[in-house]
Amino acid sequence: MARPVEFVYEDVLTNAMEQFWREGFEASSVQKLLDVTGINRGTLYNSFGDKDTFFKSCLEHYNKLVDKELSATLNNEELAPWAAIEKYFDVTVMATTNKRRSMGCLLVNSFCESINYNKDIQKLVKAYYSNIRKALLKRLKDAEKAGELNKSVNAELATDVLMNALSGLRVHSREGKPAKQLGEIIQFTISSLR
Amino acid sequence: MARPVEFVYEDVLTNAMEQFWREGFEASSVQKLLDVTGINRGTLYNSFGDKDTFFKSCLEHYNKLVDKELSATLNNEELAPWAAIEKYFDVTVMATTNKRRSMGCLLVNSFCESINYNKDIQKLVKAYYSNIRKALLKRLKDAEKAGELNKSVNAELATDVLMNALSGLRVHSREGKPAKQLGEIIQFTISSLR
DNA sequence: GGCATTTTGTATCAATAGATGTAAAAAGAA
DNA sequence: TTCTTTTTACATCTATTGATACAAAATGCC
Numbered sequence: 001m002a003r004p005v006e007f008v009y010e011d012v013l014t015n016a017m018e019q020f021w022r023e024g025f026e027a028s029s030v031q032k033l034l035d036v037t038g039i040n041r042g043t044l045y046n047s048f049g050d051k052d053t054f055f056k057s058c059l060e061h062y063n064k065l066v067d068k069e070l071s072a073t074l075n076n077e078e079l080a081p082w083a084a085i086e087k088y089f090d091v092t093v094m095a096t097t098n099k100r101r102s103m104g105c106l107l108v109n110s111f112c113e114s115i116n117y118n119k120d121i122q123k124l125v126k127a128y129y130s131n132i133r134k135a136l137l138k139r140l141k142d143a144e145k146a147g148e149l150n151k152s153v154n155a156e157l158a159t160d161v162l163m164n165a166l167s168g169l170r171v172h173s174r175e176g177k178p179a180k181q182l183g184e185i186i187q188f189t190i191s192s193l194r
Numbered sequence: 195m196a197r198p199v200e201f202v203y204e205d206v207l208t209n210a211m212e213q214f215w216r217e218g219f220e221a222s223s224v225q226k227l228l229d230v231t232g233i234n235r236g237t238l239y240n241s242f243g244d245k246d247t248f249f250k251s252c253l254e255h256y257n258k259l260v261d262k263e264l265s266a267t268l269n270n271e272e273l274a275p276w277a278a279i280e281k282y283f284d285v286t287v288m289a290t291t292n293k294r295r296s297m298g299c300l301l302v303n304s305f306c307e308s309i310n311y312n313k314d315i316q317k318l319v320k321a322y323y324s325n326i327r328k329a330l331l332k333r334l335k336d337a338e339k340a341g342e343l344n345k346s347v348n349a350e351l352a353t354d355v356l357m358n359a360l361s362g363l364r365v366h367s368r369e370g371k372p373a374k375q376l377g378e379i380i381q382f383t384i385s386s387l388r
Numbered sequence: 389g390g391c392a393t394t395t396t397g398t399a400t401c402a403a404t405a406g407a408t409g410t411a412a413a414a415a416g417a418a
Numbered sequence: 419t420t421c422t423t424t425t426t427a428c429a430t431c432t433a434t435t436g437a438t439a440c441a442a443a444a445t446g447c448c
Contacts, residue, residue: 001446002394024307026220030436040397041437047395051436104306111369112298112306113218126369152385157378164379167365168358175305175320184351185358191346192386196424197414224406235407236426245406389448396443404435413426418419 005047012037012048017058021106024113025055056124062106063128074135081143082194085136085162089190092166093183096173104174108167133163143194150193158193165189199241206231206242211252215300218307219249250318256300257322268329275337276388279330279356283384286360287377290367298368302361327357337388344387352387359383 015036019028030051034040039047048054073079073088096102103109107129110121140155140162149158169182209230213222224245228234233241242248267273267282290296297303301323304315334349334356343352363376 002392003396003444005395006444007395024218024220026218027307029434031434042396042398042439045437108365109306111365112303113221129369153382157382160375160379161382164362164366164383165358166362168360168362171302171305171361171365172358175323181354182358185354188347188351188355189358189383189386192383196416196422197426199425200414201425223404225404234427236409236428239407240425391448392446394443394445396441398441399439401438402436405433406431407433408429408431410429411427413424415423415425416421417423418421 013061081139089186105170108170207255275333283380299364302364
């Protein structure tokens with residue numbers, strides 16, 4: 001049999017993802033990726049392909065993290081619509097205080113970076129981000145049916161408002177705004193919708 | 195006397211600014227900047243300094259555009275507080291439909307890019323962005339004094355909510371969301387505050 | 389132990405990055 | 419015309435970019 005793999009696949013993806021997350025695609029040279037992952041060039045190109053492909057894998061890895069959060073909150077059917085929504089935003093706001101604070105959101109960052117000229121990656125980023133929107137929309141439609149939505153909006157508009165606030169939140173967390181203020185912004189936005 | 199300058203200073207700044215705006219700092223190589231401005235290397239380094247310095251000049255140029263918009267809207271004392279605020283967001287939403295559509299905001303894009311590791315530029319971006327916040331806060335304090343602000347918020351929180359919505363707007367305009375939907379998001383957000 | 393297979397480590401590639409130096413060009417002044 | 423000054427144009431520098439090739443190393447199978 002062949003020589004066994006020495007690196008831990010998950011760890012490499014996590015470290016590379018954080019590098020792209022922190023500094024963006026363009027500023028993350030292959031050398032930096034080698035430094036933060038600890039693997040060497042041969043291993044990277046053999047096991048993860050070129051930089052574009054590697055970035056896509058990191059996006060996928062990031063999406064898994066998002067999916068976990070969604071499963072515990074928005075997609076958790078044990079929670080009532082608004083409870084689920086509030087929990088999702090609580091988690092998101094709280095996340096800005098840990099070590100990944102001030103890094104914002106890899107997907108939002110990618111929207112704003114030049115990555116947009118790569119149609120391939122752009123589509124991927126949009127698709128991943130739309131997962132959050134879908135989960136949110138579902139719950140807001142539930143709330144609407146239950147008469148728990150502010151009569152002046154429909155579920156679609158309410159979703160847009162919350163997604164817009166979410167994107168703003170991600171930008172401002174990267175800008176360094178304290179979680180307390182971010183929380184108050186979201187709290188008000190939510191209260192205006194119910 | 196010396197040889198006269200051939201390039202138009204304003205035009206060079208405008209074209210370079212749009213390049214940075216579209217593709218970000220890292221992806222905008224000096225060669226690309228030469229291509230879009232039409233000047234050559236010597237001229238660029240002689241008249242605009244290195245890439246960092248050039249970028250700062252472009253940020254300043256961008257800020258002038260922002261200032262013009264602010265003067266006509268938020269800082270226009272002839273308009274009542276909420277009229278000024280509504281006009282500012284109208285202009286901002288409408289701007290997403292012209293040729294600069296889908297480019298978002300240079301300042302927000304810069305927050306999200308790796309530029310953040312350059313403390314110097316980061317401070318500049320923050321300072322320019324805070325100009326908008328200051329103008330907004332002033333008007334919301336006026337509205338608060340006049341009893342035209344929703345009692346459940348103070349001027350500070352209202353400003354945060356609107357700035358958050360603004361940042362979200364910029365992200366989503368870059369993502370390609372239609373102006374109509376962006377307008378409805380803002381319209382609801384404003385109405386929730388008055 | 390020798391063989392096949394895969395990973396790892398390193399050397400190296402051409403292309404491009406940002407940046408600088410210098411000579412030619414263009415104007416008015418003397 | 420000649421001189422001075424500044425811009426412009428081009429050549430060139432070193433470092434780094436993403437990417438590839440290939441030998442050394444490490445395993446299980448025979």
